[in-house]
Amino acid sequence: MTDTISYEITAMSGELEFRSYPALVLAxxxxxxxxxxxxxxxxxxMGYNRTGDTLPMTPPVITSRQVAMTRPAVSDVRSMSFVMPPGMNRDGIPDPLDSRIRVTTQSGREVAVIRFSGYARPHEVAAAELQLREGLRKARIEPVEEPFLMRYHPPWTPGFMRQNEVGVEIKRLNRRMIAGTAFGVSDHQGSSDCLRRLRKEQSAHCRK
Structure with missing residues (x-):
């Protein structure tokens, strides 16, 4: 399993983290x-594709619910996505042999995220989603689509070791319109000092 996909932390509000993601290729x-x-x-x-090539697994695994035509009803069908290795574009990704798999490019986007640990059982995911929505409401930020689940560990990992997140795409952040938010920019790898300052001061810029 390779490193997780990269993103920039652009702001924080309470337990919510706001991120800017680059374009991603998803299976x-x-x-x-x-x-x-x-x-x-x-x-x-693992190689069941048209070239027989193996691809490293890049966390997280993303699970989204499919919204029915008559919103806000949500169907029982969900989508699961594996993130393709960073630096590879669609042309460099082998086509699947199974027609049920589709490989697409997801445009870069801004996402609000909240973390939780455990097995990501339905009630745990629902609780995290409720907390995320409430945090967005307090920060006066509007979600764009339905929330999605991101899981960073394979199914055989013990629950206490699992890291999960519920995220939702949001409209581009406007600093002047967001209440109680600390702004800064950092990469998610090696940015713990910056994040501690963001949480403590809730005001200053923080850059690598």
Whole structure:
């Protein structure tokens, strides 16, 4: 498993973290059970593709719910995505042999995220989603789409060691319109000192 995808931390508000993600190439499958989707995608990166190439697994695994045409109803079908290795574009990614898998490029976007640990059971995910929505409401930030789950460890990892996040795409941040938010810019790797200052001071810029 390779390093996680890179992003910039652009602001914080309470337990919420705001990030700017680059464009990502995703291998995605629709499924009703996590196990089935994971098996299909895992086989794909292990060489069950048109070139027979193996691809490193890049956390997180992203799970999204599909919203029905009559919003806000949500269907039982979800999508699961594996992130393709950083630095590779769509042309460099092998086509899947299984027609249920689609490989697409997701444009860069801004995301609000909240962390939690454990097995990411439905009630745990729902609680984190509720906390995320409430934090956005207090910060007066509008989500763009439905929240999604990001899991950073494989299914066999013990619950106490798992890191999970619920995220949602948001409109581009406007500093003057957000209440109680600390702003700064840093890469998520090696930025703990910067984040501590952000949480403590809740005001100053913080750059590497």
């Amino acid at each position: 995605t499958v629709d499924m009703t059970k996590d196990e089935a989707g994971f098996r299909l995608l895992f086989a794909y990166i």
